[in-house]
Amino acid sequence: MTKLKASILLSILILYSGCVKREESIPVNIPNNTITQNSTPQNVITIPEYTTNSTPVIIDNNSPFNNMNNYTTEVVNTRPSYTIPRSRYLGGAYRNNSKLKNFINMMVSKYNYDRYTLNTIFSTVSRDKDALDKYNVFKKAKPSYQKADTIGSWDKYRANFLTPSRINKGVAFWKRNLFYLNKAAQEYGVAPEYIIGIIGVETNFGSYTGTHSVMNALTTLAIEFKKRSKFFTGELESYLLMLRDEKLDPQQIKGSYAGAFGLSQFMPTAFRQHAVDFNNDGHIDLFNEADAIGSIAKYFIERGKWNKRIPVAMKVQYNKRRFYGLTTGFNTNYSQRHLISLGMRPTSNFFGYRGDVSLIKLSRYDRDELWWGTKNFYAITRYNPKDYYAMAVHQLAQAVKNAYFQRR
Numbered sequence: 001m002t003k004l005k006a007s008i009l010l011s012i013l014i015l016y017s018g019c020v021k022r023e024e025s026i027p028v029n030i031p032n033n034t035i036t037q038n039s040t041p042q043n044v045i046t047i048p049e050y051t052t053n054s055t056p057v058i059i060d061n062n063s064p065f066n067n068m069n070n071y072t073t074e075v076v077n078t079r080p081s082y083t084i085p086r087s088r089y090l091g092g093a094y095r096n097n098s099k100l101k102n103f104i105n106m107m108v109s110k111y112n113y114d115r116y117t118l119n120t121i122f123s124t125v126s127r128d129k130d131a132l133d134k135y136n137v138f139k140k141a142k143p144s145y146q147k148a149d150t151i152g153s154w155d156k157y158r159a160n161f162l163t164p165s166r167i168n169k170g171v172a173f174w175k176r177n178l179f180y181l182n183k184a185a186q187e188y189g190v191a192p193e194y195i196i197g198i199i200g201v202e203t204n205f206g207s208y209t210g211t212h213s214v215m216n217a218l219t220t221l222a223i224e225f226k227k228r229s230k231f232f233t234g235e236l237e238s239y240l241l242m243l244r245d246e247k248l249d250p251q252q253i254k255g256s257y258a259g260a261f262g263l264s265q266f267m268p269t270a271f272r273q274h275a276v277d278f279n280n281d282g283h284i285d286l287f288n289e290a291d292a293i294g295s296i297a298k299y300f301i302e303r304g305k306w307n308k309r310i311p312v313a314m315k316v317q318y319n320k321r322r323f324y325g326l327t328t329g330f331n332t333n334y335s336q337r338h339l340i341s342l343g344m345r346p347t348s349n350f351f352g353y354r355g356d357v358s359l360i361k362l363s364r365y366d367r368d369e370l371w372w373g374t375k376n377f378y379a380i381t382r383y384n385p386k387d388y389y390a391m392a393v394h395q396l397a398q399a400v401k402n403a404y405f406q407r408r
Helices: 003-024 098-111 115-123 129-134 153-159 164-176 178-188 192-203 214-224 226-246 268-274 289-302 336-341 375-381 387-406
Strands: 313-317 329-334 357-363 368-373
Touching: 098 115, 098 214, 098 226, 115 226, 129 214, 153 357, 153 387, 164 178, 164 192, 164 387, 178 192, 178 289, 192 289, 192 387, 214 226, 226 268, 268 289, 329 336, 329 375, 329 387, 336 357, 357 375, 357 387, 368 375, 375 387
Parallel strands: none
Antiparallel strands: 313 368, 329 357, 357 368
């Protein structure tokens, strides 16, 4: 055989082996997580500000996530488990406190919590004086809050949350978490913008989640804040159970001076009742955007009784500058017909909603602004029982939603 023929034969064998190799390969369609920015309006299913008959879900028909029942996320758990050392001796700021010793005995008998582990945990605790000062436990300062009916109080409050920067962060958050927001809307019926509104108001989309050791704050308040000791003792109990379940370092979690933590700012009891592992990585982590999204949606349903078929709130017109005619607030309940008879005029058809409403008054510099709220407005107050808080969530939600669709 000549060198030329040998070379030709070798080339043929190489080509043949390559063909066999490709034939043995099975093509796999991997979902593309990229959100397309050029979807036409026809490819987007959404809702107006209020809905009466549809689930508030935004779906891109070209997205691989369209049929979520056929798609499962595979997340590799990279968070190491933390094993708390055991100690026979109790140290820390409250080592000689009888209330703490009784609490430890309760955790051991009620939950079979390891006593030596509890000794180690409480030996790390320092007294959180700032938390005590925030609650003015020792009455050293007058509370520095502004009454909601003070003229211009809503303008000042609103300015803290309805900012271009926060709205832009909300739009980016929506784009980044489209899959999980859609998933939450389909599973729980909560519109994406209201989940975003909560995270935006609570933590400015993770910009500030708190700097207090949750362990220190809860222990300090449970022992020294006598007026609310029962509440914080219950939260401390839930926190310790969370540490054991999730295998966490007790001093690693930072949060508010009240002990709320994560993007959702859940208290430990809310964590145990409503938090969910939404990205299926085997752990519930409220500093993770996916888990925070699912947990807030679940909270709205379970604590707030959110109803996907009714609106949230509507501004109404009133011909006087100041309103004193009726009691206002999220706990009030009036028929729309009665409020209309007093001179209030709806600014829309409220998407067909004709049920009773609460009457919300926002004090502005030049006038009182009146709104009607539904049971979904009340659901937002289960997060924080204040009219201004719920209205800030509502208005931020709508501002982010409008900006999101304008930029698609």
